[in-house]
Amino acid sequence: MAADAHAATAFAIRESGRGKSWGTAPRPSASPLWQFAAGMRLVLAGTSAILLAALPAHAASNKVRVTGLSDVAFGAIANLNSDTSQSQSVCLFADTNTNGYNVTATGTGPGGAFELSSGSNSLAYEVQWSSSSGQVSGAQLSPNLPLTAQSSTAVQQTCNNGPSTSASLVIFLRSGALSSATAGTYSGTLTLVVGAE
Amino acid sequence: MTNGFRRLCTTCVVAMLMPGTAFAATQGTLGATSTGSISIGASIPNRVQISKLTDVSFTNQDPSVNASNAQSVCVWSNTSTKGYNVTATGSGTASAFTLANGALTVPYSVEWAGSSAQSSGSALTAGTALTGLTSTATNMNCASGPATSASLIVKISSANLQTMQAATTYTGTLTLVVAPE
Numbered sequence: 483m484a485a486d487a488h489a490a491t492a493f494a495i496r497e498s499g500r501g502k503s504w505g506t507a508p509r510p511s512a513s514p515l516w517q518f519a520a521g522m523r524l525v526l527a528g529t530s531a532i533l534l535a536a537l538p539a540h541a542a543s544n545k546v547r548v549t550g551l552s553d554v555a556f557g558a559i560a561n562l563n564s565d566t567s568q569s570q571s572v573c574l575f576a577d578t579n580t581n582g583y584n585v586t587a588t589g590t591g592p593g594g595a596f597e598l599s600s601g602s603n604s605l606a607y608e609v610q611w612s613s614s615s616g617q618v619s620g621a622q623l624s625p626n627l628p629l630t631a632q633s634s635t636a637v638q639q640t641c642n643n644g645p646s647t648s649a650s651l652v653i654f655l656r657s658g659a660l661s662s663a664t665a666g667t668y669s670g671t672l673t674l675v676v677g678a679e
Numbered sequence: 680m681t682n683g684f685r686r687l688c689t690t691c692v693v694a695m696l697m698p699g700t701a702f703a704a705t706q707g708t709l710g711a712t713s714t715g716s717i718s719i720g721a722s723i724p725n726r727v728q729i730s731k732l733t734d735v736s737f738t739n740q741d742p743s744v745n746a747s748n749a750q751s752v753c754v755w756s757n758t759s760t761k762g763y764n765v766t767a768t769g770s771g772t773a774s775a776f777t778l779a780n781g782a783l784t785v786p787y788s789v790e791w792a793g794s795s796a797q798s799s800g801s802a803l804t805a806g807t808a809l810t811g812l813t814s815t816a817t818n819m820n821c822a823s824g825p826a827t828s829a830s831l832i833v834k835i836s837s838a839n840l841q842t843m844q845a846a847t848t849y850t851g852t853l854t855l856v857v858a859p860e
Contacts, residue, residue, distance in 0.1 A: 548707035548715045556721035562757075562819070575709075598719055603759075605721065639709050653719060661819045665725045665757045665859070673716040676707065 542579045544678045547639045549573045551674070554653050562660040567652055571615035573641035574649040574676060576634040582679035584628040585611055590670040594625040600666035608654040609672065617650035630679065725859035727756045727763050728819045732855070735833050742840040749832045751795035753821035754857055756814045762860035764810040765791055765829075767803045770852040774805045778849035785843050789853065790832040797830035810860065831855070 550573040559566060576583040587609050591597025598605040612620030613632040621629055637644030653672070707713030731753040740746045756763040767789050771777030777784045792800030793812040801809055817824030833853070843849065 545709050545711060545713075546707075547709040547713045551704040551706060551715045551717050553704045553717050554719045556719075558722040558724055560724070562723065562726060572715075598721060605723070607719065651717075655721060660723065661757075662817060663723050663757065664759050665723050666759070667720070667722045669718060669720045671716055671718055673714060674707075676713045676715075678711060 543577045545577050546583050546634075546676045546678045547573075547575045548585075548674055548676045549575075549640045550647060551651070554672075556655060559655065559660060563657050565654060565656050566660075567618065567654045569618045569650055569652040571617075571647035572649050572651055573636055573647050574613070574632075574634045575636040575639040575641065576632075576676075576678060577639075578678045580679070581634045581636075583632050583634060584630040584677045584679050585623070585632060586626060586628040586675045586677070587611075587623045588625050588673050588675075590672075591625075596625055596672070598668035598670040600664070600668045603664040603666055603668075605655070605663045605668045606659045607670075608656065610652040610654065612650040612652070613648070615645065615647035615650055618652060620650055620652055628677065632679075723757065725756075725758050726819075727754065727814075727857045727859045729754050729765075729855060729857045730820050731827060732831070735853075737835060740835070740840055742843070743837055744840075745837050746835040746840060747798065747832060748834075749796075749798045749830055751827035752829050752831055753816055753827050754812075754814050754829045755816035755819040755821065756857075756859050757819075758859045760860070761814045761816075763812050763814060763857050764808040764860055765803070765812060766806065766808040766856045766858070767791075768805055768854045768856075770854075776805055776851075776853070778851040780844075780847050780849045783844055783847065783849065785835065785839050785849055787839070787851075788834045788836070790834065792830040792832070793828075795825070795827035795830055798832065800830055800832055808858070812860075 550571070552570050554568050554570070556566060556568060574583065587596070588594035589596035590599070591604060596607050596609055598607060609623040610620040611623055611629055613634065623629055632649070634648045635645050636648040641647060651674070704717040705715055707715040729752060731751070733750055735748045735750070737746045737748065754763060768774035769776035771779065771784065775786070776789055777786050789803040790800035791803055791809055794815070803809055812829070814828045815825050816828040821827060
């Protein structure tokens with residue numbers, strides 16, 4: 483919303499300036515006073531044009547937003563001998579000059595480790611991120627370490643128009659972890675912090 | 680107030696009925712940084728696996744001496760106690776532990792130990808589970824950690840060897856079923 487408001491404001495200013503036609507107004511008379519006033523108008527119009535040209539078309543707010551996140555439920559994993567994963571497309575909006583952002587993930591294991599827990603037992607998982615939607619793999623995330631130089635295609639902060647999603651989050655449970663884990667029901671929380679770039 | 684209480688109670692009931700979804704994903708807000716979170720859940724069922732079994736061959740046995748063959752095998756269990764039970768069945772009548780050559784048969788015995796490299800263990804009865812066993816295996820194939828975790832011992836007594844016909848090959852199959860505990 484803020485980005486849209488800025489864009490609308492910038493557009494309105496440009497239209498206002500463009501609509502003015504100070505230099506072509508009909509001349510009511512050729513008196514010296516009128517000639518002075520006309521000259522002043524030209525000077526003001528020129529100054530306004532210079533100021534307006536210096537304004538950026540869209541003043542980036544350097545704000546970001548992540549939405550469209552869904553809980554991940556692997557359910558009962560029958561085959562412990564193979565990797566399993568779940569991916570989701572999310573909305574990542576970045577109102578920066580380059581639409582750039584970074585993302586940092588932390589789990590609920592010790593030190594923010596990507597671990598699920600079942601009592602005192604733990605089950606490690608992996609997190610991958612892609613800056614495009616509909617992906618089943620991406621760049622590996624490490625706990626507490628930002629993945630930088632990402633770029634968003636979202637044009638609205640909740641992806642209500644334009645692309646409905648703009649990034650992919652993929653959670654992996656590897657066979658090595660599955661086969662060495664104690665039977666049980668595991669759960670945990672993954673937190674994503676997105677920053678503007 | 681009443682309506683509000685009803686809505687609150689409805690929410691409580693739904694939450695109680697869906698313990699796995701008590702935590703719902705949170706969405707980020709617009710800002711210099713934006714934070715969202717999701718819950719992740721997975722259930723790992725009880726599983727066991729037996730591996731590293733090898734065939735047993737008794738050849739040129741002296742009938743006056745008991746024959747015994749012991750092998751170390753891998754049994755892995757992922758239960759909280761790493762517990763398991765084992766049930767053995769033979770290929771004889773009613774799953775009896777017997778070897779045969781046509782109509783000729785000879786009985787054998789089966790023992791199991793919950794640790795590797797043992798030459799004796801608990802006697803197994805065909806079709807009856809030996810319970811209360813615990814595995815030390817940390818990998819389902821014993822590819823890492825202990826290389827083996829249990830012992831299977833097959834024996835033919837001297838008395839039974841003496842009933843066998845010379846220069847005759849007796850064969851049979853022993854099947855082991857391991858289950859988590």
